[in-house]
Amino acid sequence: xxxxxxxxxxKQEIPTTSMPDIVFMxxxxxxxxxxxxxxxxxxxxxxxxxxxxxxxxxxxxxxxxWVGKDKRIQIDDSIVKLDEIENIMYAKRQALPNIIVSLxxxxxxxxxxxxxxxQALRKAYCLRVNYSAxxxx
Amino acid sequence: xxKKKQIREAEIPTASxxxxxxxxxxxxxxxxxxxxxxxxxxxLPEYVPPEExxxxxxxxxxxxxxxxxxxxxxxxxxxxxSLFQIKNMIKPRIMxxxxxxxxxxxxxxxxxxxxxxxxxxxxxxxxxxxAFFEARDEVSQSRFGRKFKDLTTEQQEVIKDAVPIxxxxxxxxxxx
Numbered sequence: 001x002x003x004x005x006x007x008x009x010x011k012q013e014i015p016t017t018s019m020p021d022i023v024f025m026x027x028x029x030x031x032x033x034x035x036x037x038x039x040x041x042x043x044x045x046x047x048x049x050x051x052x053x054x055x056x057x058x059x060x061x062x063x064x065x066w067v068g069k070d071k072r073i074q075i076d077d078s079i080v081k082l083d084e085i086e087n088i089m090y091a092k093r094q095a096l097p098n099i100i101v102s103l104x105x106x107x108x109x110x111x112x113x114x115x116x117x118x119q120a121l122r123k124a125y126c127l128r129v130n131y132s133a134x135x136x137x
Numbered sequence: 138x139x140k141k142k143q144i145r146e147a148e149i150p151t152a153s154x155x156x157x158x159x160x161x162x163x164x165x166x167x168x169x170x171x172x173x174x175x176x177x178x179x180x181l182p183e184y185v186p187p188e189e190x191x192x193x194x195x196x197x198x199x200x201x202x203x204x205x206x207x208x209x210x211x212x213x214x215x216x217x218x219s220l221f222q223i224k225n226m227i228k229p230r231i232m233x234x235x236x237x238x239x240x241x242x243x244x245x246x247x248x249x250x251x252x253x254x255x256x257x258x259x260x261x262x263x264x265x266x267x268a269f270f271e272a273r274d275e276v277s278q279s280r281f282g283r284k285f286k287d288l289t290t291e292q293q294e295v296i297k298d299a300v301p302i303x304x305x306x307x308x309x310x311x312x313x
Contacts, residue, residue, distance in 0.1 A: 016155070023158040030165035048259040052266035053175040062174060102174055111258055112251030118306070122184035131259055132176040 039077050043068025045106035049136035056100060056130055063092055063126075067105040071113060082116055089124035104132040177262055179304065190308070199234075201227055201245045205261050207252035220257065223264035224271070231272040235299050242300075248307035262304070269302045276300055 045068050056062055065085070066074040073080050075088055093099050101121060105114060121129065197214075203223060204212040211218050213226050227245060234243050245265050249258050270285070277285045277296045285296055 020151075020155045020158050023155055023162055027158055027162045027165060030162065030169055034165055034169045048256045050177055050259055050263035050266075052177065052263050052270050054178050056174045056176070056178075059174070100178075102176060105255055107254070107256035107259070109255040110251060111249040111253040111255060114255055114258070115249075115251065118181060119184070122181050125184070127181045127183065128178070129181055130174070130176040130178045131262070132174060133259055133263075135175060 039064075041066060041074065042079060043070070043072050043074050043106075045069060045104060046108075047104060048107040048131075048133050050131075050133040051136050053133055053135055054130075056102065058100075061096060061098060061100045062102050062130075063089075063096075063099055064102050064104055065117065067103070067109055067113065067117070069106045069108060071109065073117070082113075082120070085117060085120040086124045089121055089126045093124060093126050098128070099126055100128045100130055101126050102130045102132050177259065177266060179262070179306075182306065195244065196241075199241060199244055201230060201243060203245060203247050203261060203265065205247075205249045205253050205257055207250045207254075209254070209257045211261065220260055220264065223261060224268045227265060227268040228272055231268060231300060232275065235272075235276055239298070239301065242303060244303045244305055246305045246307055265304060266302070269300060273297075273300045 043066050045066060068074070073082065073085065075085065080088060089101070103117070121127070202214055209220065211220050211223060213223065218226060231243050234241060247261060247265065273285045273296050276299055277283060277288055277292070281288055281292055285293065288296065
């Protein structure tokens with residue numbers, strides 16, 4: 001008597017025809033989520049650390065001001081002078097009334113500088129600021 | 138002789154479609170920056186020109202004046218403390234004013250020298266914010282039995298009313 005091995009007749013293959021669809025779905029997700037970096041940061045800075053930090057919910061409202069180790073100030077793509085900030089930020093606020101200004105300031109900067117920037121922001125009516133900081137562990 | 142036209146099947150090879158999609162996917166995976174901006178939020182006071190500024194007397198009981206000088210020494214209401222004590226100094230004062238009306242809540246005023254290092258200022262601001270956040274957590278724990286961030290929006294509003302974050306940046310003095 002012959003013993004036959006019992007084997008299922010079905011093929012053991014994973015159907016791959018729908019794989020491109022799945023990959024495209026993932027692709028779409030990442031395409032939507034991606035915001036390509038619009039500006040080159042020209043200044044060098046190291047952010048301070050803090051514990052009580054919050055997330056900025058709405059990225060579209062955010063506008064950045066960088067202050068580097070060498071005390072240069074950058075807004076958007078260019079290095080600006082201190083007394084130019086007011087006009088630039090005022091124009092920005094006109095375009096976007098509830099703007100949030102994210103201050104990415106190097107941790108070794110003098111407060112005099114920061115105060116001057118804040119005064120400029122107050123004159124430009126950009127009152128919502130966020131001191132960018134990384135989480136202290 | 139007439140040749141019958143051959144109908145050839147026109148097909149685009151789809152075998153490599155997945156590979157192409159993967160390539161694109163990899164590109165977007167690599168270029169995506171999902172990290173959100175984190176930092177200490179603050180609302181600046183409106184700008185008032187110096188000649189229009191009015192002095193408003195505030196009950197000293199309401200005020201906690203935090204001064205940070207250029208060496209990083211901290212003074213709270215005339216008392217020298219270390220930077221990391223600020224939270225513990227301020228929190229009890231916030232907690233003692235939870236049940237008082239809004240006009241009696243604690244105002245924390247933060248003032249620095251022009252030569253103070255930014256890092257120190259952020260550390261001080263961080264301590265003050267931590268004090269407020271911990272006070273909020275404690276109040277919500279006692280009222281709703283949950284932490285502040287787990288509450289519903291309405292409940293959060295209640296707590297925000299009980300413990301509003303009032304941080305005042307002192308008007309910079311004219312440099313002589």
